[in-house]
Amino acid sequence: xxxxxxxxxxxxxxxxxxxxxxxxxxxxxxxxxxxxxxxxxxxxxxxxxxxxxxxxxxxxxxxxxxxxxxxxxxxxxxxxxxxxxxxxxxxxxxxxxx
Numbered sequence: 001x002x003x004x005x006x007x008x009x010x011x012x013x014x015x016x017x018x019x020x021x022x023x024x025x026x027x028x029x030x031x032x033x034x035x036x037x038x039x040x041x042x043x044x045x046x047x048x049x050x051x052x053x054x055x056x057x058x059x060x061x062x063x064x065x066x067x068x069x070x071x072x073x074x075x076x077x078x079x080x081x082x083x084x085x086x087x088x089x090x091x092x093x094x095x096x097x098x
Contacts, residue, residue: 006042009035010088012049012081019050047088052080059083 011032014022032044056079060070069075 006039008043008045010045010047010085012052012084013046015048015050017050045088047084047091049080049084052083055083056080 011028014024014028016022032046035042035044053076056076057070059079060076
C-alpha cells in the first residue's frame, strides 16, 4: 500500500471563547512535544479550534442528522477536525496571496 508524504501536522489549539488558553492546552502541548521527538522533520502548526464543535453540530443539524448521531462524539470530533483543517487551509491560502 502506497502512503502519501506528510507535509505538516495541524493541531487544534484549545482556547476559551475569550481567547485565553483552555485547561486542555497543556495536554495538547505534551502530545506535540512527544510527536516532535518521534518525527522532528514534520512541522507542526497550531490553529485555533474555538467554535469548531459548534459549527460541527450546526452542520449535522443542517444535514438532517438525528439526535443520536449528533451525540456521537467521534463523529462530532471528525467534523470538527475537518472544519479546522478547511479553515486552516483557507487562511493559509489567503496569507500566501499577500
